[in-house]
Amino acid sequence: VRPRPPAWLLYRIQPLLAPNTFYGRLAEWLERSRGRYRIFAAAEKTVKNEIFGCRMCGQCTLPVTGYACPMTCPKQLRNGPCGGVGSDGSCEVYPDQRCVWLVACERADDNGRIADLQLLQRPIDYRGWGQSSWVNYWSGRDDDLWTTGDGPAPAIERRAPAAGPR
């Protein structure tokens, strides 16, 4: 059953991955060599797939979804559960599984982070599939994956294309 680690632990660890000068340089260094980048992305895939069922969308939203991956939803919904969740909390497509958004709501709520789920998640960039979302995060490409939705007209477009190397 994914995600394995408790959400509080992941919220604790998250600051250790926050962008800084070191990570920025690491991201640049990785992107300069196709070989290095591939090895790093493969390692990220192995770790995150084991922990979260990561699909390598390259645009990681885990920190604001209670560390439950929305890309494991059969409809890959980025903005919350669909209307087909069973009364027992089962996924409408795979009834033997629990709705991942229900898991996300519970994990976020238990950690006082339910407001995260109100963020409007912008459409993902299909070109980002297979990329390292850590590299994208550190290089600032993922800064505008979501918006608070406050104000009359939140912009849906992302500023920068997420087209890094593969």
Added chain:
Amino acid sequence: MTSAPSSLRSSLESAQTTVTAEVGPPRGADPGAVRRKVEPLRGWVDAVNIPDGQSAHVRMSNWAGSLLALDAGVEPVMQVTCRDRNRIALQSDLMSAAALGIPNVVLMTGDHPRFGDHPDAKPVFDLDGVQLVWTARTMRDEGRLLSGRKLDPPPSWLIGAVENPFAPPVRFRAARLGKKAAAGADFVQTQFVFDVPAFTRWMADVRDLGLDRRCKILAGVGPVRSLRALEFMSNNIPGLWIPDDIGRRLRGVPAGRVADEGLTICVEIIQQILQIPGVSGVHVMAPGFEHGIPEVLARAGLARAALDQPGQAEPATAGTASSTRAAGITGAGGGSRHAH
């Protein structure tokens, strides 16, 4: 603005109870099938929803059904799902709907193909329901596509969304409507309401968040007309279950009176729902029983004074932008439209 003005919008902005109804498009090439379902509803409803491959089954397209409804003199609400189209096709279809004079759209994620008649199909889900509403609002209000390119002229449809107040996580369902309102939904149509107390609780959350003022709420209703339908709806429609007391009532009457009891229950539910503050109206879903919708509405006290209905409109497909504009629906509540 290219699409005709929406009389659904006028109704939602007025104090009257708004009524919409779902009309299931046919599986077949007979345009009369839509006309026969739509015509009895003229004067009874503000608009008819035309689904987009309802329950992931192949049917006549949402836009074709919508044009046939226009032709039959009732304003359509074109439903669009994210199941079968990527963002290029979705935006093209939305733009086309506006050009053809379809004044309302309801946007949703849609059922997964696994439940439909082609479970082997590729699910698309390039956008989700919230993002599709957001896209439509950007097209209409900012005059832009997702690419940033300009739309000239921009569409003007009324934008609707859907919500299921009863599916877990129930506590956060009102907040989820909040996301859709923030993304740009002008109105929402809900899943079937059978559990009125649960719906009342959801409406209280909706009012607490002030959403009923930003987004008009139409409660989904419909009659259960047989024990087989009860079984089917309980087991086969994702996110829908029917409280035991309704099942007990339906099983408690002689076989010949189940349909009538189902109608009575539906009428009672409508009357209870309309007492809840913040509810703007009802959305009646009665697949295969569209002709019975006027009876449901009449018994619920929602009959209207006969509206002035001009004769048969011509197909709307021939309208250019200017003639479409000139031929728009005029009077509030008048459901007919001509294209020359």
